[in-house]
Amino acid sequence: MATSTDRHPLFIPLVLVGGLIFGFGLGYSHMARPEVVLNFLQFEDFGLLFVMFGGAAVTGIVFFVMPRVLDRAPLTGDPFERRLKSFDRNVLIGGAIFGVGWGLSGICPGAAYASLGIGNVTILWALAGMFIGACLQGWWRSRATDGVDPSPTGAD
Amino acid sequence: MVADPVPLQLAAELFPNGISRYAIGGLFVGLGAAVIYVGTGISAGASTFLESTLSYVSSQSRFQQYVASRDWRLVFTLGIILGAAVYAVVYQNGAWTTDVAWWRLLLGGIFVGIGTRVGKGCTSGHGVCGVGSASKTSLAGVLAFLLVAILTAQVVAALGVTP
Numbered sequence: 001m002a003t004s005t006d007r008h009p010l011f012i013p014l015v016l017v018g019g020l021i022f023g024f025g026l027g028y029s030h031m032a033r034p035e036v037v038l039n040f041l042q043f044e045d046f047g048l049l050f051v052m053f054g055g056a057a058v059t060g061i062v063f064f065v066m067p068r069v070l071d072r073a074p075l076t077g078d079p080f081e082r083r084l085k086s087f088d089r090n091v092l093i094g095g096a097i098f099g100v101g102w103g104l105s106g107i108c109p110g111a112a113y114a115s116l117g118i119g120n121v122t123i124l125w126a127l128a129g130m131f132i133g134a135c136l137q138g139w140w141r142s143r144a145t146d147g148v149d150p151s152p153t154g155a156d
Numbered sequence: 157m158v159a160d161p162v163p164l165q166l167a168a169e170l171f172p173n174g175i176s177r178y179a180i181g182g183l184f185v186g187l188g189a190a191v192i193y194v195g196t197g198i199s200a201g202a203s204t205f206l207e208s209t210l211s212y213v214s215s216q217s218r219f220q221q222y223v224a225s226r227d228w229r230l231v232f233t234l235g236i237i238l239g240a241a242v243y244a245v246v247y248q249n250g251a252w253t254t255d256v257a258w259w260r261l262l263l264g265g266i267f268v269g270i271g272t273r274v275g276k277g278c279t280s281g282h283g284v285c286g287v288g289s290a291s292k293t294s295l296a297g298v299l300a301f302l303l304v305a306i307l308t309a310q311v312v313a314a315l316g317v318t319p
Binding site: 010012013014016019020021022023029030032041044046047048049051052054055056057059060062066068071073074076078080082083084085086091092095096097099100103104105109111112114116117118119121125130132133134136137144145 | 170171173174175177178179180181182184185186188189190191192195196197199200201202203205206207209210214216217218219224228231232233234235236237238239240242244246248250251253254255259260261263264265266267268269270272273274275276277279280281282283284285286287288289290291292293294297298299300301302303304305306307308309310312313
């Protein structure tokens with residue numbers, strides 16, 4: 001991963017452009033509205049499936065094609081890899097905790113940022129909650145790993 | 157009056173708002189992630205921003221591991237906010253605000269913050285990039301949060317909380 005000093009000058013602009021397109025998509029797909037997500041979870045409108053799998057179809061093609069046409073990413077020199085994370089029970093436990101939050105609020109992190117963009121200031125409640133949650137989890141995890149047990153947790 | 161053929165009726169029931177807004181929006185979400193991947197090799201997720209941004213104010217080792225990526229993650233999030241604002245300016249008449257109760261947003265947000273970090277990803281990391289990678293870990297994660305979210309939302313609705 002490039003550090004901030006030796007980065008390509010187009011690295012940050014490209015991330016901004018990618019974020020703009022990503023956020024526009026979350027707005028256009030109405031995922032920035034918790035009500036629409038809750039309607040999906042209550043089986044009243046199944047459109048959300050098209051958002052998630054439509055997005056995954058695009059990334060799937062790009063993740064498949066890029067390693068075959070280029071050795072390294074032009075702006076970082078990093079190899080093209082798929083997003084593969086190790087499986088352990090935390091994936092299911094964390095997924096279930098996330099599911100409780102998503103089902104209760106109808107909002108997930110990316111959609112919450114986008115929700116601010118469409119003028120939904122009320123979503124600051126959810127964003128505050130997400131930071132509190134990440135803070136609690138990080139505090140707890142730091143204590144667990146800084147303490148007596150030096151073995152890596154493989155959490156990322 | 158001639159009734160719609162059964163497939164059309166079914167489609168109208170499952171997708172009362174049609175599918176084009178969802179499919180087109182989803183393609184843009186995937187395209188945004190793809191643009192970053194093609195240039196940098198990074199498969200970006202939205203939820204790591206929470207921890208990487210906390211590294212600005214906390215010295216916990218859990219957050220400090222993200223110091224190298226915290227600036228571009230901040231830019232990515234700003235991009236998401238601005239991109240949604242572009243949508244709002246073009247297609248939406250003024251600001252839109254939710255009617256979901258504040259305590260649902262706050263409490264749900266806390267669970268989202270804990271769960272995405274314990275579970276190594278959210279709807280963009282696992283859902284869009286992980287599923288696009290055909291990652292079994294991400295498919296398991298998506299299945300876990302989808303099923304629990306459906307259950308939670310149905311229980312909350314059955315308890316009469318609206319919205």
